[in-house]
Amino acid sequence: MRLSYKQLLLGELVASEVLQQYLLKTQNEKVWNVIEFGWSPPKVLDRKGRPTNVIKLKLEWDRGDNEASENNARAMYSIFNSISADEFHGIATCTSAKEA
Secondary structure: OOOOHHHHHHHHHHHHHHHHHHHHHHHHHHHHHHHOOOOOOOOOEEOOOOEEEOOOOOHHHHHHHHHHHHHHHHHHHHHHHHOHHHHHHHHHOOOOOOOO
């Protein structure tokens, strides 16, 4: 059975996605979670502990906020280093690995 070019290309894309997934998971499961669930800058909480629409100043971030940001940066770095220059231009402005 011969595979068409389209089938071969699709197979390569699927293999590439699987490899990328495991590359991210080997760094840290939390890095992969950024891809699955997304990341956004932490928000200021109101008096009842609910997030507002105001982004926290970087100096106000706690350990968890910093760790989440770092995991997003790790995922973004891995993605940027596994794509072509043309693909990079399409996602260079993304702030979340899930967006990319």
